[in-house]
Amino acid sequence: MSLALKEAWKRQGLTYPNPVVGALILDKHGKILSIAATQAAGKEHAELKAIEEALITLGDTHISSLQTASQKHAYILSYHDRQLKDASIYVTLEPCTHHGKTPPCSLLIKNCGFKTLICGSIDPNQEASGGIIQLEKAGVTVITDILKADCDTLMTPFKAWQENRPFVFFKLALSANGVYDGGTITSLESRTLVHAMRDNIDFLVIGGETVRSDRPTLDSRLVGGKAPDVLIISRHKEFDRSIPLFSVAGRKVFIEENFDRIKNYRFIMIEGTQSLMKLSDSLVDWYCIFNSSSYKKGKTIQIDKNFTPLQCIQNKHNTITWYKGI
Amino acid sequence: MSLALKEAWKRQGLTYPNPVVGALILDKHGKILSIAATQAAGKEHAELKAIEEALITLGDTHISSLQTASQKHAYILSYHDRQLKDASIYVTLEPCTHHGKTPPCSLLIKNCGFKTLICGSIDPNQEASGGIIQLEKAGVTVITDILKADCDTLMTPFKAWQENRPFVFFKLALSANGVYDGGTITSLESRTLVHAMRDNIDFLVIGGETVRSDRPTLDSRLVGGKAPDVLIISRHKEFDRSIPLFSVAGRKVFIEENFDRIKNYRFIMIEGTQSLMKLSDSLVDWYCIFNSSSYKKGKTIQIDKNFTPLQCIQNKHNTITWYKGI
Structure with missing residues (x-):
């Protein structure tokens, strides 16, 4: 078993x-x-x-x-x-x-x-x-x-x-020493898995800062799948509309200061780092942490929080651990 | 297999x-x-x-x-x-x-x-x-x-x-977000495993700063085993001799500025964090990283280094990943 x-x-x-x-x-x-x-x-x-x-x-x-x-x-x-x-x-x-x-x-x-x-x-x-x-x-x-x-x-x-309530998981990618910034962290195999998750969720939540700095598409092109609706958490509503995520056909994008919109969706992934982690703390059912096998210099997450590990999976270059938020 | x-x-x-x-x-x-x-x-x-x-x-x-x-x-x-x-x-x-x-x-x-x-x-x-x-x-x-x-x-x-050369592994304990300081990081089960390792190695290397701040015993009491000889890497040779590690019967303690002493031993564990990691970089065969499932505030390791993951093991509260240094 x-x-x-x-x-x-x-x-x-x-x-x-x-x-x-x-x-x-x-x-x-x-x-x-x-x-x-x-x-x-x-x-x-x-x-x-x-x-x-x-x-x-x-x-x-x-x-x-x-x-x-x-x-x-x-x-x-x-x-x-x-x-x-x-x-x-x-x-x-x-x-x-x-x-x-x-x-x-x-x-x-x-x-x-x-x-x-x-x-x-x-x-x-x-x-x-x-x-x-x-x-x-x-x-x-x-x-x-x-x-x-x-x-x-x-x-x-x-x-x-079954109980008709949304399920929220928080996806985080860290280097072996906990660094989250400075470009791509995880392997292609892991990023493909994240795209497959994006293809399965119905709502993706991301921080405004990340949108401005990374200019992402937030689709699931690595698996040929769909692009989920997106909620950008931001106090400032102005974004450069040439950022690719805004141009995906059939996708709704919301720019809001809180997470209330989540209740209209069912299976939600938050992709973020420290600030979004703090803001979403009470909403998150599970955390999914991708750890690379590189040490790099950069910013690390500084919060106090205990998890319960559920399962640890290893692929060629990374480990993926699912945690239950306490 | x-x-x-x-x-x-x-x-x-x-x-x-x-x-x-x-x-x-x-x-x-x-x-x-x-x-x-x-x-x-x-x-x-x-x-x-x-x-x-x-x-x-x-x-x-x-x-x-x-x-x-x-x-x-x-x-x-x-x-x-x-x-x-x-x-x-x-x-x-x-x-x-x-x-x-x-x-x-x-x-x-x-x-x-x-x-x-x-x-x-x-x-x-x-x-x-x-x-x-x-x-x-x-x-x-x-x-x-x-x-x-x-x-x-x-x-x-x-x-x-078999080839008559020392084998060196570096043991590191990190919170889920890469923090290494601020007291005990890992679970009792993991610390017991580290004590079993101390019982098996013949030489333990540690940094002077850690000795001064943690005042450790560095034995393997959790498994009823031996206390290996210790090398403290430190430029300053003065230590408070009431620190427990100095009082273990039959143990040799060396306080030196470099790792040369390692060549007189065979199976060596370095227990350390950032500074010792930098100093020992060229000596280390493998890294053994214990990751807790807590996020905590504190200092994180800031170095650039790539590893190759060898195996990831999960116990009740922690994951333990062995890496080959590149």
Whole structure:
């Protein structure tokens, strides 16, 4: 389950309004066949992705040629070799039972002949829940509450969505010694991840100073995605309108002194440093800190604040740590 | 192999002059039975620890009552249930063949009936090497060079020991925003790890300013271990001799302006901040940075330097990243 959790955290911030879910499949002897996480909304759920990867591990050469989640679902459901018979699947969240953008995962688990389902969290979504009961009725052994607290934490943004309140995370990039200024801090791989987050959020908040000095576009061109609406926090309303962020078609830009506008949006990323951190303190659910592996001279953030680390992910040049604000 | 590597890095700096090694055992069906790393010098090698843990997973209730590595070796060698027959073992380093403080691991692998050995690095120690050839002769399938570069990097301190040169690592504790001053930074768990490192090193280097302001003991009382010899880097030779570090029985303390004394020692930790970092720049093989999850106001390190991250480990409150100095 901890491997499934780790895999899921790699895609934290990329799957809203779906929960990010991790899944791991063992064959009937206990050998790991696959570890996977939720893809983008409307794409493969973690269970489907894990089953796909497991079949590829077992030699399937057809499934990866299929384009959509529904095609993959249909293929697996009609796939009668039962290669996953008596396998086990760990899932951080109870498998869904509803036909949304993708068919239900519970049907898939049942049809593949899984012997055991090991779950972390129970689905709080009434429409999608019931997967456990359905699978128990079908004769699958179900074990629940494994690393439940960690699995519950993983899907905090999804719970906020369910409870109809905005979820706010603060993204910060620092050098190894805590410097935030002086140009690009993180690697291309990390910046691509931030663009993927921008493609998933619906509102981006940034400070007026940063807009004036960096003249950013604030889109998600590195992943070919959308440009979210932008809130610039600034007392001075005049900006050079040739700054690229103002010229993105279909985007709304607000220039305001406070964060009230956030309540009209659902999944919000604040990209900032010290001043915005101080101003947004009471609004922020989570912090996502990218740390480079360089020491550089420059300005560092000077505030007193305690966090709780949730998960630390390492890519080639940087570490990315998610924290819960206290 | 990457799980074995990760497990080994958790004990980096604690096993010198032995290499830190990671091992993972799969049963004949591919199910993970255990993941383990080298214990302290003279205690269990990674292979022995992994076999012990695997037997416990399989229901053995006797082995954990045995006190020494030799007793465990003898027990496993006389253990004829062959519960690990046809299992596979991943090891970051070729198993040893020599009778040192512990009996050879290759014999253990052969006797247990392992079908496959998967190795990262080849043992550069002529006295201990030959495990692969021996096991191939005994009919074990041996696969080599898996994640070899990463496995080689893991045992850099051991290679320095083999080549008869000192290995120097710089330990630094920072708040999440890079602040190094203002009292204790890291958690008790992390400080206990630092004490275990002090118990393993033979020389500790510290700055005169820190000695004067913190009045440290610089021992390893949190793990009941030894107090290494200390080098205080200082132009001013006068210190208040009531500072606890001077009163540790059997310890040598040197107060010098340079690092020349290092060449008389083998495994050296520098505990410092900005000034010592600048002075020791050309001497340091690796950096070990402890990051807390608090933001605090204070002094931050102001230098320009690039690192290569080697591994990031997370404990409950902190992250610990090992970097190679460039």
